[in-house]
Amino acid sequence: MTTILLGPQRFTTTVTPALRSLDADGPVAVINAGWEEREGDDGELDGLLDGRGRNLRLYERTFEVLAEDERFAAAGLAFRDRQDELRAFYGIRLRAAMDAVAEVLHRSSPHGLRGTAVEAAIAAVRDVDTWYAGQLKELYREVDAAAPPEQSEPIARHRSEIDAVLQECCAVVLPGGHVGSLVRALRLFRVRIPAHLPVIAWSAGAMALTERVVLFHDFGPHGASFPEVYDRGLARLPGIAVFPHAKRRLRLDDPEALQVLARRFADLRLLLLDTGTFLRFEAGGQGLPDGARVITDEGRVAQVGA
Structure with missing residues (x-):
């Protein structure tokens, strides 16, 4: 089970080399429900995927279900x-x-x-x-x-279509966006990414792969906000919490605040994702890959394997 977590892709795009490193031929499933109304505006992303993207349209499908059921x-x-x-x-x-x-x-x-x-x-x-x-x-x-989802004809139909597309694909890509919209869509359509399919994710997509989605922003438009537990993700990467855009959203120079954060989530490894991050997780691997940046119990930022 290969999973690649990347840093933000807005200015430094690394998804293309990440995909090519998988040495996998065939269509690539794209789950970008976090883009909400822009979900279908995926031409640039498809170019980065060598034209192999198959958009699962989870956000659009959600509104189709609401209209029909x-x-x-x-x-x-x-x-x-x-x-x-x-x-x-x-x-x-x-x-x-x-x-x-x-x-x-x-x-x-x-x-x-x-x-x-x-x-x-x-x-x-x-x-x-x-x-x-x-x-x-x-x-x-x-x-x-x-409203049992299993009793809904529209939900059942969309779930079947989504599963059929996933069976044809050789990899799955989860970009960023609104993590709430992404997590809700994944849950509604009961998306279960097969273990054998490699996954590439960043930002909200990376958060959705964890078992516990934590929201955070020390530099928000209305001032700092405390990190909040938001929802459960797919748990493909258990035992970690992901913090994308860490340098822009966390006070990494405040060891006291970082120590409180680490002790609050003592059962998780706190993984920082910033521009240029490229972390490859393999099935059976022990712990985090070398190069991963984490918050230690002492409130420091440390690099695994350093």
């Missing part, structure tokens, strides 16, 4: 509203928990109690993340019960 459309609308409410409550709880971490970190500790207090405060943040993930899982269960 009123029951699913109603359930989907209710899910959206409830997810928005859930994320609002998650944001309130997360902000309070992260503020508590900051207060504990910066309080003097003449009797040496700060260490255990910090660990307890970070554990409280993890509890909030776990609560959100559990509530989101329940929302998915409820929407599936209200």
Whole structure:
């Protein structure tokens, strides 16, 4: 099972050599639902794929389903509203928990109690993340019960068409875009990329391959925001969380913040993807490939194999 993660492709395109390195002939499935309304505007990308791209049109297919299946459309609308409410409550709880971490970190500790207090405060943040993930899982269960995808003729038809295209392809490419739209489309159409198919992904596409999608931005238009658990991905790359555009979106010169991030997601390796990144994962490989840049438990950026 070969998976290649790349850095952002806007200014430095490396997808062409990545594809050619696979030595695989045939069509290449493109899953760019994260581009949303621009999903069909894939001419430039197809050129980088040597004209071999087969766009699965997941975003377009989603709206076809909504137009044809009123029951699913109603359930989907209710899910959206409830997810928005859930994320609002998650944001309130997360902000309070992260503020508590900051207060504990910066309080003097003449009797040496700060260490255990910090660990307890970070554990409280993890509890909030776990609560959100559990509530989101329940929302998915409820929407599936209200409008079972297996009982929808349009969904079944699109799933069959998607599976047929994947069977004809020799590789899969997942570009960036809006990770929420991408993850939702992958889930709706139950996309399961066969293990034998190589995958090339970057930005939102790379995030979608992990088991836990984490949103982050220290330099957002409205100021810094705390990293947030968003959803589950395909789990093709278990045990890691991906942070694309790391140099532009993370304060990599703030070891305290990085240490909190690493300790909060202690069960994951925090992988940074920046321009020029080219990481190849193989089935049976141990850990991260050499050259991967990660955030250590000490709050430093380190390179695997260095």
